[in-house]
Amino acid sequence: MNRKIILFIILFPFILGLIFSGCKKEEETYKKVRLNVKETEENSPAAKPQKKPLRIAIAPVISPKESFNVYSDLIEYISKKVGRLPVFIQGSNYAEINNLVRYRHCDVAFVCDYAYLQGKKDFGMEILVVPQVNGKAKYQSYIIVPEKSTIKSFWELEGKSFAFADPLSSSGYLYPKYLLKKNGKTPETFFSKTIFTYGHDNSIEAVSQGLVDGAAVDSLVYDFMVANKKTYRVNAKIVHKSPFWASPPIVIHPAINPETRSMLKNVFLSMHEDKEGKLILRRLMIDRFVAQKDKAYDSIRKMANEIGY
Structure with missing residues (x-):
């Protein structure tokens, strides 16, 4: 893969003191930007001005540097399949990723299951697909x-x-x-x-x-x-x-263009049938992506309600 991925990291100052010493060097590796900065591809030789980039946000399930290392091939693959320049957006916490989706600062996001439920409640966040690992779309x-x-x-x-x-x-x-x-x-x-x-x-x-x-x-x-x-x-x-719960979903804004929604879903769902896609999935220890219904997260809803969330 030879197309350059544009990377955006959004870090809040109060987070920095909480991250362990081994992660402090990540600040120097990636460019920080504000949410209101327009993402452009003018400096990228692979840019196509007539097309909008595909902005994919990753919740900080793992640290920024590792997120880029782990997900960069997947992001580039998905973007290539839909014919758009890949833009990787890394937030500093789950709430921040939810806001990126809510205010249309990203097109697709990888989030936690409870973050999805919160987004669903706040603005109608929708599930696109979920990962299946070891034969099941569940985790613990x-x-x-x-x-x-x-x-x-x-x-x-x-x-x-x-x-x-x-x-x-x-x-x-x-x-x-x-x-x-x-x-x-x-x-x-x-x-x-x-x-x-x-x-x-x-x-x-x-x-x-x-x-x-x-x-x-x-x-x-x-x-x-x-x-x-x-x-x-x-x-x-x-x-x-x-106990097992439904896997953390890949999500979209409810008002996303229907054609874009369909295209993205098809790319994710068929990725395991493609030689290149299958290799990327294997590296991520994912069997394939599958469809998922909102009711699959009812056990998380119940747990959140019981603790007053």
């Missing part, structure tokens, strides 16, 4: 601790430090909060200290380095990192798994 929350820790269950983390991923993350925040509420506890009273890492890989890294005693993370991210040992070092173990 893992509660993890350092590999050498003597902790064997979630409840043994009482009085310990704990990392959450994002306030809109089902696997990285809602689920552990739900577990605690069911037992008459809160994060504030149960843990000695909590932090938000704004990236599941950051949470895994925090546990692996012993910066916190435990964390709640996305099973898809954890399994991906464990399977790619040459790239990631995961010194952690799982002490609790949630």
